[in-house]
Amino acid sequence: MSDAHLTETRLLSEEILKGNFLQVRRDTVSLPDGQQTTREYVIHPGAVMVVAQLDDGRLVLERQYRYPLQRVMIEFPAGKLDAGETSLACAQRELLEETGYSARQWARAGVLHPVISYSTEFIDIWFARGLTLGERKLDAGEFLDVFSASPAELLAWCGQGRVTDAKTLTGMLWLQNVLSGAWTLDWQAAMS
Known part of the structure; x- marks a missing residue:
């Protein structure tokens, strides 16, 4: 066609x-x-988002002030690609820098185009599991809280309008379908 x-x-x-x-x-x-x-x-140079799940099933989330909206948002960890950086390397770097977690296994779920009417931005969606907590390395001028919530809690916040971030809503859609078995992921060991 x-x-x-x-x-x-x-x-x-x-x-x-x-x-x-x-x-x-x-x-x-x-x-x-x-x-x-x-x-x-x-x-836009492109970005990644990480749906990171702890061994108990809880999700690693962030609370971050987003200046254009003048409010604190609940989000999955995410960040922009650096020049020449692969999507997986960016996902690994951002998860560690923002949350302190590294993961033993990774799976690329898909891609999100959050604002197709006025931006070239894409966000690669990554899942991470087998998490180990280390030390965060926030960028200069970056301030955020890291916390965990169950998938049910995050889904409720999405339904209540507490979560309005497009990438996090899309991440929740992917997570629901993965947890139900409707969608599958191709897991790979972390690259060092």
Whole structure:
């Protein structure tokens, strides 16, 4: 099946903003009917999220203040990819830096595109188990609380609207399906 009748073609592109982390572009595009319009979007390097489960089944979660929303959010551990870094290496690094946990086993579940209307961002979803607690190594200027909750508690918070973070909601969807046996994961040993 062809997507030609839906595809937009870039005619011009200009950089509106180049920050330390993000870039904003404005493109002039040709629509499928030949008309022209503009598209503004954010260039994002990509990220990972980790659904880390303790041996007792509880989940490793974080509480972190998110400035754009001016509130503390409940989230799964996550972070952006560094240049040249593999997704698994990023997941291992972020879990250790933010929570102090390292994992013996990892499984890539899939990918999430959280804001398809205005960003190139993708988030690779990783599961981790066989956790060992070590020392956190937070980045300068990073402040967060680490705690654990049962899958049932997290699901209730999602239903009550206490959890509104898209990646965490998606992680909960994956977790529910994995726990029910509807979806499977391909586990691998951690790489050092």
